[in-house]
Amino acid sequence: xxxxxxxxxxxxxxxxxxxxxxxxxxxxxxxxxxxxxxxxxxxxxxxxxxxxxxxxxxxxxxxxxxxxxxxxxxxxxxxxxxxxxxxxxxxxxxxxxxxxxxxxxxxxxxxxxxxxxxxxxxxxxxxxxxxxxxxxxxxxxxxxxxxxxxxxxxxxxxxxxxxxxxxxxx
Amino acid sequence: xxxxxxxxxxxxxxxxxxxxxxxxxxxxxxxxxxxxxxxxxxxxxxxxxxxxxxxxxxxxxxxxxxxxxxxxxxxxxxxxxxxxxxxxxxxxxxxxxxxxxxxxxxxxxxxxxxxxxxxxxxxxxxxxxxxxxxxxxxxxxxxxxxxxxxxxxxxxxxxxx
Amino acid sequence: xxxxxxxxxxxxxxxxxxxxxxxxxxxxxxxxxxxxxxxxxxxxxxxxxxxxxxxxxxxxxxxxxxxxxxxxxxxxxxxxxxxxxxxxxxxxxxxxxxxxxxxxxxxxxxxxxxxxxxxxxxxxxxxxxxxxxxxxxxxxxxxxxxxxxxxxxxxxxxxxxxxxxxxxx
Numbered sequence: 335x336x337x338x339x340x341x342x343x344x345x346x347x348x349x350x351x352x353x354x355x356x357x358x359x360x361x362x363x364x365x366x367x368x369x370x371x372x373x374x375x376x377x378x379x380x381x382x383x384x385x386x387x388x389x390x391x392x393x394x395x396x397x398x399x400x401x402x403x404x405x406x407x408x409x410x411x412x413x414x415x416x417x418x419x420x421x422x423x424x425x426x427x428x429x430x431x432x433x434x435x436x437x438x439x440x441x442x443x444x445x446x447x448x449x450x451x452x453x454x455x456x457x458x459x460x461x462x463x464x465x466x467x468x469x470x471x472x473x474x475x476x477x478x479x480x481x482x483x484x485x486x487x488x489x490x491x492x493x494x495x496x497x498x499x500x501x502x503x504x
Numbered sequence: 505x506x507x508x509x510x511x512x513x514x515x516x517x518x519x520x521x522x523x524x525x526x527x528x529x530x531x532x533x534x535x536x537x538x539x540x541x542x543x544x545x546x547x548x549x550x551x552x553x554x555x556x557x558x559x560x561x562x563x564x565x566x567x568x569x570x571x572x573x574x575x576x577x578x579x580x581x582x583x584x585x586x587x588x589x590x591x592x593x594x595x596x597x598x599x600x601x602x603x604x605x606x607x608x609x610x611x612x613x614x615x616x617x618x619x620x621x622x623x624x625x626x627x628x629x630x631x632x633x634x635x636x637x638x639x640x641x642x643x644x645x646x647x648x649x650x651x652x653x654x655x656x657x658x659x660x661x662x663x664x665x
Numbered sequence: 666x667x668x669x670x671x672x673x674x675x676x677x678x679x680x681x682x683x684x685x686x687x688x689x690x691x692x693x694x695x696x697x698x699x700x701x702x703x704x705x706x707x708x709x710x711x712x713x714x715x716x717x718x719x720x721x722x723x724x725x726x727x728x729x730x731x732x733x734x735x736x737x738x739x740x741x742x743x744x745x746x747x748x749x750x751x752x753x754x755x756x757x758x759x760x761x762x763x764x765x766x767x768x769x770x771x772x773x774x775x776x777x778x779x780x781x782x783x784x785x786x787x788x789x790x791x792x793x794x795x796x797x798x799x800x801x802x803x804x805x806x807x808x809x810x811x812x813x814x815x816x817x818x819x820x821x822x823x824x825x826x827x828x829x830x831x832x833x834x
Contacts, residue, residue, distance in 0.1 A: 348823060350816045354794055375827060382772040386792045389687075390680030391697060399679070399701060403671060403708055418715045432512055450627055452645050453523040454574060457546035464556035467549050471575055472565050474642050478631060479659040481615050485608040486657065 527576035527643040543577040572646035588634040682728045688788040689732035703728040725803040783818035
């Protein structure tokens with residue numbers, strides 16, 4: 335009989351290179367009666383590993399455990415699992431929303447022609463009537479115009495004064 | 505995975521948080537304040553204005569308005585000094601966004617204008633004014649080129665001519 | 666999604682949990698306590714059940730932590746462990762009801778002399794047939810650490826039983 339396969343598996347077993355399948359094969363092999371002499375030292379280990387799978391607690395544990403549980407009301411458990419069942423859905427929705435919003439922002443930031451990144455969604459117009467709104471905008475622009483001119487004329491005056499000073503110094 | 509999501513949320517938050525004009529930021533810090541009044545003109549209303557009868561009558565004004573996306577006006581007749589100072593603080597806090605454009609200090613009033621540029625173009629303009637009676641902020645967003653500024657400067661002269 | 670029931674999904678895990686707890690604590694009574702404790706805790710968190718990827722992994726992790734806790738408390742009470750091969754071969758210690766023959770007793774003892782983590786990993790791999798990934802989750806270690814523990818465990822066991830005089834003959 336060819337035991338090369340088993341010897342190979344065994345060698346890899348000690349190196350922790352075997353798969354679960356292969357480890358199962360080893361245990362199966364050593365559980366049979368006919369194990370060659372040179373492999374006999376390893377038999378006990380694999381027989382032990384196999385047998386250990388059968389150990390456990392008895393039936394009486396079940397009844398003791400269930401009686402401990404049944405002290406708590408069962409109704410509560412059902413209601414809570416309903417809510418928690420939706421948690422993964424909420425989580426998924428939140429992630430999707432996040433990506434949608436990011437995409438939206440990215441769109442506005444990168445694809446928008448006019449390179450404006452302002453979010454106007456929350457703007458609540460004060461006026462309904464565009465004519466009234468127009469008046470406000472135009473008067474605001476006039477005020478701006480006024481201030482621009484004021485500052486320009488003072489800076490003009492300043493630079494004139496500076497010139498005059500420098501002329502005097504000369 | 506969680507840390508990636510967290511980072512994305514923070515990015516979103518920071519981007520969304522900054523996509524506001526000065527007036528919105530300022531008002532956010534004065535939400536319950538009844539002294540400050542705010543007038544908002546949204547992009548939708550700007551479009552309506554351009555189509556309105558009033559705008560038809562003044563071509564030059566209409567042309568200037570066509571550059572604007574929004575306008576917000578803040579005014580207060582009380583606590584003028586305080587609001588002016590606070591507004592300057594907000595500008596300072598966002599000094600990487602706003603650059604000074606011009607300022608004027610007269611006997612009776614003071615004003616400062618700040619702009620926000622993107623790739624050289626002015627996309628936001630903030631003017632803070634205070635005088636004895638009133639504190640006001642004129643906050644525009646839009647595409648305001650140098651042409652627009654000179655048009656704006658010339659607007660008053662035109663009116664008077 | 667199937668609703669998880671305690672009776673059908675968690676209670677049947679008792680044997681696996683017991684075996685792991687026993688391998689760690691080396692005490693039948695303690696191990697049984699650990700299983701009861703684990704199940705009570707899992708029961709009390711029942712609103713989280715549907716969020717678990719693997720309820721078995723969660724149970725095993727809790728059991729492992731409880732077992733290690735208890736075993737370390739016991740060690741602090743100076744429990745001596747025999748390491749002499751002759752004594753082991755003698756099987757003079759109390760006969761473990763869970764292990765039948767003398768020879769298997771020997772292997773049992775050898776494995777139980779390994780450090781806690783190594784014997785827990787060996788239990789999960791060689792007896793419970795868990796993947797490295799699953800073991801890493803339960804033991805709360807990386808897969809590399811698991812492989813190292815398993816390697817050391819298997820090598821030590823081999824070394825020990827081959828060293829026993831006249832073993833296998």
